[in-house]
Amino acid sequence: MDEVDICVPINHIPDVLHRVDELEKETGMRIPNFGHAGDGNLHIYLCSDNMSDAEYKEKSDKVITELYKTAKALDGNMSGEHGIGYARKDWFEWYYGEDYTNLLRKIKKVFDPNSVLNPDKIFPLKDNAKLTNLTYVNELVMS
Template identity: 75%
Template structure:
């Protein structure tokens, strides 16, 4: 898989772009998951983060709990609820909405 990348030397952010080339949607999804999982594993090993100035958003939310841990996600969910008790600010953007 081709992975062009660029970054910010001053703050250590690295942006990657996964190229699908001629892969089917299924093959690209499989390869992307493997690559992203390995990149996040390496980021944890070097005490990095999974996202810099662009936040988590939809692309990273499936990896968020695995990267930071269940306790941290629960803490952030509680903090978000303090500021957004009606869950109207970016609903389901990072934290899945609870069944009401």
């Protein structure tokens, strides 16, 4: 099971729920959901039930992509309260655009030049940076 945690303006909640119903019919996947009606935050669950791993991956990738497209078209966000992290990082730049993503990379570099805070969580580390960062963390801990 995966969760999509999109957030849309509250007047668009019915649009998202309608799209969820369509996706259930299109994919044959069970997609229960609930949310916080006051702030437009929707928790949408993708149930694997008796699907093979390959079938679940194919269907869940389609549903996740379609839900992000829906949220974006409705001026929403790809995450209401659960953050980006590993689960959403592959969609981040597509959703928010290259300029915004690069701005956030620069801000992270200013406040975390050695990439010790959540290394590789959203912005991939380059080359041997992971080894360097782990060495740096070890040095901090041991000093």
